[in-house]
Amino acid sequence: MSIDLSQFYEVFFEESFEGLDAMESELLNLEPGTPDNETINTIFRAAHSIKGGSGTFGFSAVADFTHVVETLLDQIRDGQRQLTQVQIDLFLQSVDCLREMLSALRDSEEPDTQEAQALKAQFEAILAGDELAGLESNQVTPDDSSNTAVEEESRLGWQIQFKPGKDILKTGNEPIYMLQELGEIGDVELDINLDFVPTLETIEAEDCYFNWDIKLKSDCDLAKVDEVFEWVVDDCEINITPLETLVSAVDEEVSENATELGQAPAAEAITPAVEPENQDSSPAQSAKVTESTPAKKDNAPKNAEASSIRVGIEKVDSLINMVGELVITQAMLTQLSEGDFDKAKLVSLQEGLAQLAHNTRDLQESVMRIRMLPISFVFSRFPRLVRDTSKKLGKQIELKLLGEQTELDKTVMEKISDPMVHLVRNAMDHGLETTEERIASGKSEVGSITLNAFHQGGNIVIEIIDDGKGLNTEKIKQKAIANGLITENSDLTDEEINLLIFEPGFSTADQVSDLSGRGVGMDVVRRNIQALNGSVELASTPGEGSTFTIRLPLTLAILDGQLIRVGEHIYIIPLVNIIESLQINLEDVNCVGGEYDVLRLRDEYIPIIRLFDLFNHEPDSKKMEDGLLVVVEHDNEKIGILVDELLAQQQVVIKSLEANYMKVEGVSGATILGDGTVSLIIDISGAIKLAGLKKSVRRSIEKAVVDLESA
Known part of the structure; x- marks a missing residue:
């Protein structure tokens, strides 16, 4: 058997x-x-x-x-x-x-x-x-002939197949700079493959669709080539082999010798052949x-480790107890339904329903705890990262881990890992000084990076703290002016200036490295965190260091939401995004360029989005003063969403719209309400994009209103 x-x-x-x-x-x-x-x-x-x-x-x-x-x-x-x-x-x-x-x-x-x-x-x-x-x-290879081949290969060069993962740009890496680094160690011939580029209607600006066949003519060894791709090996398909011309020559020579000795060609140890699937064997x-x-x-996931989760027995015991309580309540309600129902049973029925609601809530919390894992699963990858990177940078760096047993949802944990890696790399490369600089400024020669996690309300807070030199606010300001992000006359606080490092393409690095300073990354970090309904904050003190604070919901499966109505349609706005709601005074509203309405609220100018226009609905009234304005915060700026009515606040279970239907711009998911109807959850970022209110447009609106009032 x-x-x-x-x-x-x-x-x-x-x-x-x-x-x-x-x-x-x-x-x-x-x-x-x-x-x-x-x-x-x-x-x-x-x-x-x-x-x-x-x-x-x-x-x-x-x-x-x-x-x-x-x-x-x-x-x-x-x-x-x-x-x-x-x-x-x-x-x-x-x-x-x-x-x-x-x-x-x-x-x-x-x-x-x-x-x-x-x-x-x-x-x-x-x-x-x-x-x-x-x-x-x-x-080092097992036999002398392979050694000889490797020495010969390194004198001619390398053939490189470089296929970046689709999400490589979202992790803060830029393939073009790797190609430039190859150009610094030898002559490069590129052949780009455009077979995977979609049509213009379906292309995503943040996805990478290119891959390259690269011929590198250099006498460098394989380790030098590997170093270029060191930080993206997990996000790419990379195949590096000796240049084909020399491999063929080595093959012929070794094959002749092997035939005489009755051995297989040693070159196979260098570049093992892969048989086509349709070839007979x-x-x-x-x-x-x-x-x-x-x-x-056929149905196996690509990453099998993501399909299972290890759960402590105490969590399973708690779940079993909750199910037991639910069964008891169900039996009580069943007994009440038997026979004729009279008023004497009404009080017992109400008690039973209240007990059912209590048991259901406890069961929900118990199930959610099963998905909760200690953040040590994320923190555990950083000691190795810090060790290897500190050697590469020539810096002495100590890593401190706090709050490792703080729990959060497994899905959130998997998606926050890459942004954290980028922030830690950035702190090591830009934040911490060299040993000589630290000694000269009276600091310990060993720099410190601290990762700290703790619960705060219904969120988890993760801090990345370094004791480096802090941000150079003046340098950031001058770079922002040069890039056209702000003007010389912009009245910004130091904190607002520092936050400009999250703008796309912004970098103050004097030279590009393979760790950071490529002008991509920090904006992607913030965007990925916001995609988790989270936020990132920055505090920096010159000469003392910087602290990046990430706030995330404990789970992506459940959302605290505000129900709103537009005409006959019910939508949900995440409660975490809502600042306030108010009725509009038309005297505080200005129309800019005949296109954008802006509300002046306590010395701030808030662009207004009409939800009925955005989603093509018929509202109760199109007059602005008849509706309510829900002020939400996104990307550290405020937007007003015009609705007909505010309904209840409730906790909702999020269902993926993309997985069950298709991706809809302006909508992040859906849920089923108590009456069985489906309600869509508004994606604030997508709604802003649909309305055409990009950050640059919002700044132009604000400036136009200021000019209008001063005139």
Whole structure:
């Protein structure tokens, strides 16, 4: 009787990735010398589990590589050799390598074993007594002929297939600058692929549709090329191979020698061939692929780790208790419905319905708690990021983590990770001074970055704090004037000037780096946070540092909303966006350019959006004074939405309109009201876009009103 092992793949991958996270966390705490026994045992056990599971499922490439890692760990924990910094660095590289190989296997793809072979050779050299092996570049390959080939390849250049992910621009990365960096290390020939560019009607300005075939003529090694794409490897498909002309020459020469020796061409170790899917293969070849690659399920998610969640038993127990209470209440109501209903049962019915509402609310909260995870799942990626980046920048940086057990919804957690990475990188690159600058200003030579999370009301607050030099407000102002964002006469506070760094394309960096300063990123950070119904604030003190404060709802599944009516239609405005509501005094309204109405409210000028015009409805009255104005805040500015009536405030369950129907501009989702009707949730950002009230237009309106009143 054969057992289908593929049914256990998901559990294996989930546990393996958790093991790799544990390895990385413990490795970052290690110091050269004699490590703590428990620490090294934790690392060893994780590696041992991955090796055992890989062998069980036939993932031989992972098992073979992990075996040599495990061997060195075993010698260290037995006291047979001292732990060195070289070994720690190699172990960390091994974690990255294993993560990539397992990710490929999880996604039903053949893993690239080239890096694993290179690292394995270095481990074997250390085990053989060559402690300096780890200092060599990762070009070590298992045989001499491959070494010769790599040396020859580096003298000619590299063929690079660069396919950025669709969302790469939203993570603050710009492909064009990577292409420019390649141009700095050699001669570049580009061939752009436009096959994936959609029609103008469906194109999204923030999505990337291009990919490139790049020929880099340079004598640089592979590590130099990898460095260019270091920060985007998770968001792109990148394939780097030696230039084809030389590979063919090496192939022919090695093949001739291999024929005489009865060996396979060594060049295969450098650029493994991938057989087309429709090409016939021998049974032995098919068996090998089946053995090493998980069976592909048509409905399987690309990232299987996102399809499951690990829940504490106490949360499950609470859920079971709530269901039990609900069953009891249901039985009571059923009993009341039996027989003839009389007035004597009315009080019991009302009590039962009240109990049902209470149980339902408790059950809802219990279910939502199941989706809540500690933010340590996000924070855990930053120690490695700070360690590697600080080395690259030549700065000494200490990372402090506070509030790691603060919980938030899993969906929010997954989407806030990339904006946080960009803010932390920006703090390390721009915020913290060099060691020399810190000493000269009387500071500790070690810079500090603190990540802090805590609950505040119905939100979670995340702070990214650095003790660097703070923002140069005057430099930001001059850059904004040069870019046409403000004028010399603009009356802005320091705080308002500092917030200009969130404007698209704004950067004060004197030179471009692969970390930041490319003129993209901070606007994307704010836009991604606002897409989560959150906000980002900035406080900076010159010479003392900066604090970025992110405020997010605890969950994206439930929303506190204000119901509003426009004609016969009911809409919901997120309560978090609403500042106030009021009746309009026409004396405070100005019309600018015959197109935009603006309300003067306490020395502010608020553009007005007529919701009935926006969504083509027939209102109770088109006269502005007959309606109500709901003042909402977006992008740190206020907008007025004209409606017919304010209804109740209530908590609503959000349903995705895009997943169930299609994307509708100006609408972020839908919900079902108590009477069974569907109500749409207004997307403030989309509504502003529909109304044509971009920030530049809003500034022009404000300036026109000021000019009008002064005249």
